[in-house]
Amino acid sequence: MSSASTLGVAVVGTGRMGADHVRRLATVVSGARVAAVVDVDPERVKRVAATVEGCAAYTDPAAAMADDSVDALLVASPGPAHEATLLAALDRGLPVLCEKPLTPDPESALRVVAAEAGLGRRRVQVGFMRRYDADYLRLKELLAAGTYGRTLMLHNRHRNPASPPGFTDRMTVDDSLVHEIDVTRWLLAEEITAVRALRPAPSGQAPRGLQDPQLFVFETAGGRLVDTELFVNCGFGYQVSCEAVAERGTARIGEDHGLLTNTAGRWGGEITPGFEQRFEGAYDRQVQRWVDATRRGEVEGPSCWDGYAAAAVCAAGVRAQATGERVEVALAERPALYR
Structure with a gap:
């Protein structure tokens, strides 16, 4: 499409994340409009479509892809539905921003990788939004510059106030730890080779x-160690932080200071209540960058290979979680498209 044209986006999935992306595309992002929304729930998709002028409502992604006003997809449906939608989009040559996970397991993710590699060009960006967070971007720049020498370790904290009903041990890996998996690979520019899971006394x-x-604890191809405290029912707020330990210094992001008050013999501040508030700017920046690149006929950001590699590490993490053993990560050969 012409870089001067407005990008017509179909948002697939109108749950919590999908509805927020509809709002973002309609009110925050420039250069795009919500041309269609898709959801298996016919009443919900009609309600969401009614919030955007000229937006069509579909219950089948294929119908939205056949709509002439749709130039690209933003996929925010549940992970098990991603593979079919992505393969259909690749078959049509449509550009896609796909919320993580690419797919829920490495086998299906590898099928998507193979389909895109067969095209000989990238069409899919995976929604690892932390790569667009201002603090993470500054940390990435610092580490890439080697200002403090070689990075030796990363220390991560990932705390949620409470887990949703039905949240399982596996979901702590696939839905929460996956973010630390991706930022580890991105910050250090190397693959994770092994995972260990330790279980302290439960809260x-x-x-x-x-x-x-x-x-x-992750081991990487370059011999670095990365630990992540995952506490999804901490009770007091949402905290995500990362400290890099290098040869000649350290750098830490995610300290939630904001406004500090002093009153009645006490001092204090606020803790971010949830991921939407903590990473709102990152989501906005991610979608705007995707729209801008798509209008130029380009694809940037996390790739299908990144989505596959994260799924492979998650699979190893789930095994480590269940067995208490150190589990090595098995990766297929990386296609030339992603080198």
Whole structure:
């Protein structure tokens, strides 16, 4: 399409994330409009479509892809539905921004990788939005410049106030730890080769049957160690932080200071209540960059290979979680398209 044209986007999935992306495309992002929304729930998709002038409502992604006003897809449906939608979009040559996960397992993710590699060009960007967060971008720039020498370790914290109903041990890896998996690969520019999972005494705040908190340790191809404290029922707010330890210094992001007050003999501030507030700017920046690149006929950002590699590490993490053993990560050969 012409870079001067407005990008017609079909948002697939109108749940919590999909509805927020509809709002973002309609009110925040420039150069795009919501041409269609898709959801298996016919009443919900009609309600969401009614919030945007000229927006069509569909219950089948294929119908939206056949709409002449649709130039690109933003996929925010549940992970198990991603593979079919992505393969259909690739078959039509449509550009896609796909919320993580690319797919829920490495086998299906590899099929998407193979389909895109067969085209000989990238069409899919995976929605690892932390790569667009201002603090993470500054940390990436610092580490890439080698200002403090070689990076030796990363220390991550990932805390949520409470987990949603039905949240399982596996979901702590696939839905939460996956973000630290991606930022580790991105910040260090190398693959994760092995995973260990450690289980401290569980919190009394954790729902029955859920191990919480947990500590995961990654080994990387360059011999670095990365630990992540994952605490999804901390009870007091949402905290995500990362500290890089290098040869001649350290750098830390994610300290949630904001406004500090002093009153009545006490001092304090606020803790971010959820991921939407903490990463709102990152989501906005990610979607705007995707729209801009798509209008230029380009694809940037996290690739299908990044989505596959994250799925492979998640699979190893789930095994480590279940067995208590060190589990090596098995990766297929990387296609030339992603080198």
